[in-house]
Amino acid sequence: MIPLLLAIPTVAGALALATREASRQRALLLLAVLAHFALVVSCWYHRPAPRFGGWLALDELGLWVLTITSVLFLAATLYALHYLPKEDPGRRPDFEDGTLFENAPHAVFVASLAFFLAALTLVALSQHFAVLWVAVEATTLASAPLIFFHRHRRSLEATWKYLVVCSVGIALALVGTFFLAVATARQAHLRELVLGELLAHPAFLDPRWLELAFVFALVGYGTKMGLAPWHAWLPDAHAEAPSLVSALLSGALLNAAFLAILRFHQVLKAAGIGAFSQSLLLYLGLLSMLVAASFLLIQVDFKRLLAYSSVEHMGVLALGAGLGRQGVFAAAYHAWNHSLAKAALFLLAGNILARYKTKAIPRVAGLTTALPFTGALWVAGFLAITGAPPFGLFVSELAVAKACFAAQKPGAAAVYLLALLLAFVGLGKGMLAMARGESPAQLQSEALLAWLPSFLLLLVSVLLGLLPPAAVLDVAHELARVVGVS
Amino acid sequence: MWESETLLVTIVLLDFLLLSSARFSALVAYAAAQGVLLGLLVLSLGGLFASPWRVWLLAIVSAWLKGFVFPALLKRATRDVNVQREEKPFVGFSASLLFGLVLFGFSSALANRLPLPSPLATNLLLSSAFFTMLCGLFLLTARRSAVAHVLGYLVLENGVFLAGLALTREAPLSVELGILLDIFLGLFIMGILIYHIGREFATLDTVALARMAEEKE
Numbered sequence: 210m211i212p213l214l215l216a217i218p219t220v221a222g223a224l225a226l227a228t229r230e231a232s233r234q235r236a237l238l239l240l241a242v243l244a245h246f247a248l249v250v251s252c253w254y255h256r257p258a259p260r261f262g263g264w265l266a267l268d269e270l271g272l273w274v275l276t277i278t279s280v281l282f283l284a285a286t287l288y289a290l291h292y293l294p295k296e297d298p299g300r301r302p303d304f305e306d307g308t309l310f311e312n313a314p315h316a317v318f319v320a321s322l323a324f325f326l327a328a329l330t331l332v333a334l335s336q337h338f339a340v341l342w343v344a345v346e347a348t349t350l351a352s353a354p355l356i357f358f359h360r361h362r363r364s365l366e367a368t369w370k371y372l373v374v375c376s377v378g379i380a381l382a383l384v385g386t387f388f389l390a391v392a393t394a395r396q397a398h399l400r401e402l403v404l405g406e407l408l409a410h411p412a413f414l415d416p417r418w419l420e421l422a423f424v425f426a427l428v429g430y431g432t433k434m435g436l437a438p439w440h441a442w443l444p445d446a447h448a449e450a451p452s453l454v455s456a457l458l459s460g461a462l463l464n465a466a467f468l469a470i471l472r473f474h475q476v477l478k479a480a481g482i483g484a485f486s487q488s489l490l491l492y493l494g495l496l497s498m499l500v501a502a503s504f505l506l507i508q509v510d511f512k513r514l515l516a517y518s519s520v521e522h523m524g525v526l527a528l529g530a531g532l533g534r535q536g537v538f539a540a541a542y543h544a545w546n547h548s549l550a551k552a553a554l555f556l557l558a559g560n561i562l563a564r565y566k567t568k569a570i571p572r573v574a575g576l577t578t579a580l581p582f583t584g585a586l587w588v589a590g591f592l593a594i595t596g597a598p599p600f601g602l603f604v605s606e607l608a609v610a611k612a613c614f615a616a617q618k619p620g621a622a623a624v625y626l627l628a629l630l631l632a633f634v635g636l637g638k639g640m641l642a643m644a645r646g647e648s649p650a651q652l653q654s655e656a657l658l659a660w661l662p663s664f665l666l667l668l669v670s671v672l673l674g675l676l677p678p679a680a681v682l683d684v685a686h687e688l689a690r691v692v693g694v695s
Numbered sequence: 696m697w698e699s700e701t702l703l704v705t706i707v708l709l710d711f712l713l714l715s716s717a718r719f720s721a722l723v724a725y726a727a728a729q730g731v732l733l734g735l736l737v738l739s740l741g742g743l744f745a746s747p748w749r750v751w752l753l754a755i756v757s758a759w760l761k762g763f764v765f766p767a768l769l770k771r772a773t774r775d776v777n778v779q780r781e782e783k784p785f786v787g788f789s790a791s792l793l794f795g796l797v798l799f800g801f802s803s804a805l806a807n808r809l810p811l812p813s814p815l816a817t818n819l820l821l822s823s824a825f826f827t828m829l830c831g832l833f834l835l836t837a838r839r840s841a842v843a844h845v846l847g848y849l850v851l852e853n854g855v856f857l858a859g860l861a862l863t864r865e866a867p868l869s870v871e872l873g874i875l876l877d878i879f880l881g882l883f884i885m886g887i888l889i890y891h892i893g894r895e896f897a898t899l900d901t902v903a904l905a906r907m908a909e910e911k912e
Contacts, residue, residue, distance in 0.1 A: 373844055377835060380848070380855050384828070387855075387862040417810065 210248065210257035211265050214275075214330050217244050222323030226316050234319040235290055241323055242279075242286045245330070249279040253680060263403050264337040269688040273541055274468045275333035277548045278461040280669070282326050284662035285453040288556050291658035292453060293318070295563075303361045304566040310361035318358050325351040325457065332465040338386050338402040338472065345382070345433060345469055348462055349375045355457075356450040367442075367449035374442040375433055382429025382469070388422035389476070391415070404472060411479040419477055423486045426473040427493070433466035436493050436527060437500035440520045444504075447516035448568065452559025455512065459519040459555060460548035467526055467544070471692050474530065483694035491531025495621060497524030498628035505635030510568045512558050514639045515551065518594060521632050522547040525609055528625060532612040534693030539608035541685045542673075546601035549670040550593035553663035557587050560659050561643070570639045575648025582660040584644055586667065591640040593670050595633045601673035699739040702732050703823045706857075707799070710830040713850060714791040717780045719773055719842050723766045726849050729827075730761020733856055740860060757856070765849060773842055786837035794833065802826035820861040828854030 221241030225234040252267060253276070259266035267275070293315065300311045312318075328351045331344035349372070357368040390402055392415045407414065432439040447455045470490075477486045501521035508514040522543070529540025560583045565573045577584035593600035596607075606629065613622035673681070709729045716722050737754040773779070786794065799822075806822035831851025835844055 369841070373835070373848065376848055377832070377851065380828075380851050383855055384858055387858055391862045415810075 210252065211260045211267065211334060214245065214248050214334065215327055217241050217248070218323045218327040218330065222320040222327065225320040225323060228316065231293070231315045234316055235293060238319050238323055239286055239290065242282045242326065245326065246279045246283050249276055253684075259336070263405055264340055264401075265331075265334045266336045266405075267334060268336075269684050269691060270468060270471060271333040273544070273684060273688055274464050275330060277464055277545055278326070278329045278333065280666075281457055281460045281548060281552050282322075284552060284556070284666050285457050286322075287658055287662045288453045288456075288559070289322070291656050292451070292559065305363070305568075308361065310359060313354060313358050313360060317354055321351050321354040322457075325355065327351075329461055329465050332468060336404045338389055338404070341469055341472060342379070342383055342386050345430065345466065346379050348465060349379065349433070352454070352458065352462065355454040356446050358451050358454065359449070363445075364449040367445035371442045371446045374439070378429045378432025378439065380429070381425050381432075385422045385425030385427075385429055385473070388418050388425060389473070392418035392422060404475065407476050408479045411481065414476070414480040416480055416482050419480055419482060420485055423473050423477055423489070427470055427486075427489060430466045430469040431493065434463050434470065434527075435466075435497075435520050435523050437497040437520060437524070440497070440500070443520060444513045444516040447519065447555075448510060448512040452512070452555050452562065455515070455558070456552035456555035459516070460552040463519060463523055464526075464544050464548060467523065467530075470527075471530060475692055478692070478694050487531045487533065487694055489531070490527045491618070491621060494524045494526070494528030494531055495624045495628070497521065497527065498625065498632075499524075502628040502631035502635065505632050506638075508635065508639060509570050511561065511570050511573065511639060511643065512555075512568050514570070514636065515554055515558060518632065518636060519547075519551055521628065522551070524628070525606070525625075528621065529609050529612060530692070532609070532616045532618070532621075534689045534695040535615050536609065536612035537693035538685055538689035539605055539612050541688050542677075543602065543605035543609060546605050546670055546673060547594075549666045549673070550590060550600065550602060553586065553666040553670075554590040554594060556663045556666075557583050557590060557660070560655070561587070564653065565649070570643055573643040574646030576644045577648075579648035580653075580655055582655050582664075586660055586663050587640065588644050589667055590663070591636060593667055595636055596629065599671050599674050600667070601670045601677075604674050604677075699736060700817075700819060702736045702739060703819050706732050706736075706853075707823050707826060710827055710850070711792065711795050713834065713846070714795040714830060715788045717784075717788060719779050719781070719840075720770075722781075722843065722846050723769050726846050726853070727762050727766040729850070729853050730765070731758045733761060733853060734758025736857075736860065761849070761853065769842065769845060781838055781840055781843055784838045784843075786833075791833070791837060794837075795830065798829045798833065799826050802829060817861075820857065824854050824857035824861050826854070827851075827857055830854070 218241050221237050225237050228234050228237065249272075252272060256272075257267055296312055296315075300309045302308065303310050325348065328344055328347035332341065332348065335341040335344050353368055353372055356371055357364050386402070389407075393402070393407065393413065394415070428439065432442075435443040447458060450458065474483065474486045474490070477483050498521050501517045501524060504517045505514060505521065508517060525543055525547070526540045529536040529543060532539075560580060561573060561576065562568060564580055564583075567573065576587055593602055596602040596605075610622055610625060613619070613625060706729055709725045709732070712725045713722060716725065734754040734757050737750060737757065784791070802825035803818070803822045805825055806818050809821065828851055831847045831849070831854055834847030834850060836847075838844065838847065
């Protein structure tokens with residue numbers, strides 16, 4: 210099972226590179242993503258056995274992130290079936306600055322998507338800290354060509370920034386991994402950096418080196434996760450990547466980086482110094498929320514608006530993880546809801562961009578009449594992402610607030626609620642203004658695949674809010690028990 | 696062990712040269728020299744490793760990649776650009792040198808404070824690792840050109856390599872990871888090639904790129 214999960218997207222990517230016809234490449238991707246999704250669903254019924262000497266295994270945390278990833282890839286691939294054939298392969302003027310540009314080859318884009326899925330799957334499966342590091346690095350490599358799909362100046366700059374900032378982060382995370390190795394040095398039989406080994410022998414871990422390891426891992430993987438103050442790459446990459454890629458970056462990649470941080474947190478927890486990593490996560494979470502909220506208030510670009518909202522929600526996740534078991538449960542739930550709503554919104558943003566040929570909020574008006582489905586879903590998405598009922602985010606944001614009080618941190622709760630309020634104002638100001646007003650003259654019909662993926666994602670978000678399945682709650686509780694410091 | 700100390704001192708001196716040079720060709724040469732020295736360092740520390748063929752393989756591969764492949768790639772990437780030196784860095788070259796001294800003091804103090812984990816780790820090895828990493832980070836933040844940023848990343852990565860040698864007992868783990876990071880860097884530099892071939896910009900000054908993007912908004 211585990212080898213298949215990795216092999217399917219990898220092989221599909223390689224085959225896509227070898228295939229000439231664009232439609233066949235897309236069919237390959239769709240098949241791979243469907244097979245991957247089916248495998249992930251089967252993992253919920255029958256958990257696969259660990260492989261490669263325990264280096265790869267699927268625990269609750271991994272299953273959680275893997276499922277989000279697989280669902281989002283399914284939605285993004287459906288969207289791509291409509292989006293990619295529309296993309297003109299030739300040179301054409303950029304609508305923002307008029308310079309000519311062309312796209313990266315179709316095969317490269319499709320293959321990179323498949324490799325990106327494989328890399329994210331490896332992140333979710335890896336139990337060995339070195340493998341984890343390699344996997345996170347692989348996500349950077351696989352996603353950089355995706356951001357650089359439209360080969361114009363701005364995406365070039367965004368890709369450059371993404372590579373430089375994330376590579377430096379990755380290098381620091383490697384140092385953190387070395388420090389973790391040092392922390393195990395007191396005991397000769399702890400040869401491998403396998404999570405289970407480390408958790409089973411906490412007494413042999415040197416707390417001083419562990420703390421240092423966590424700090425470096427937090428900075429390194431935190432960069433990838435988009436936590437402030439290391440979020441510089443995130444708005445640019447999300448704004449310039451094709452919208453379906455932005456959806457995957459925001460909904461899948463950021464969670465995968467968070468998983469890497471939580472793996473280190475697990476080790477610290479086992480060694481009895483979980484309070485240290487917890488407090489760091491708490492403060493970083495609050496900082497990210499405040500920084501993002503202030504940028505949300507002044508944003509005039511709707512894709513950047515969504516990107517800063519991701520920084521804010523990553524702050525919520527970090528805060529939740531910093532609040533102990535109850536907080537981890539809320540954060541896990543929140544990760545699901547955020548990914549669903551944000552991916553839906555990014556896909557819709559792609560439709561808006563295609564219709565209005567601008568990312569500037571003031572130049573988009575009358576969305577609900579110009580693009581009825583997209584417009585209605587955009588407003589629904591706004592409600593979902595700001596945590597209005599009946600969407601799942603309402604439940605999980607409330608749960609994080611409760612966890613703040615349960616952990617006796619009323620100050621954190623106050624900052625958290627303030628940031629949520631500011632974000633609500635910022636997002637509302639931008640997103641609702643786009644829905645209202647005079648729509649452009651000629652109406653166009655909307656393709657089913659342009660809005661259906663977003664509709665389905667939001668529908669799942671509502672279901673998670675109203676009647677969460679017992680199996681999902683069980684896994685979330687188990688995850689909270691394993692990761693959260695009670 | 697004296698020769699490994701000589702190597703480390705040379706690596707530190709090269710860090711200072713990297714901080715104080717403006718010409719891209721000189722920067723590339725210093726980083727390349729550092730790469731070769733790292734390979735030699737692996738050999739010099741090699742007696743403490745378990746299997747000798749692994750030591751040789753690692754030494755040769757790392758010296759070859761860092762000393763020859765990456766510099767060649769970088770040279771090719773910058774061949775057609777008419778600017779061949781760092782103009783107007785955020786922090787001037789003499790100021791950078793002074794800053795380097797501060798960083799060096801900091802690294803030594805840090806290395807002295809930390810408990811030494813393995814027989815390989817000497818204070819000098821650990822402090823050179825920290826110092827080289829900090830120099831890389833400094834180049835990444837204090838310079839404007841994309842070339843200096845790639846070099847900063849290369850130097851940072853050399854520091855990570857040193858840290859790997861200093862911190863892990865048997866080294867296979869750190870070493871294999873280091874090589875992977877190297878491959879990554881190769882791709883990374885290909886990025887700059889694409890960047891350059893794209894010829895969207897007539898300059899490699901990253902500040903100018905950002906400014907250009909802002910004006911369009």
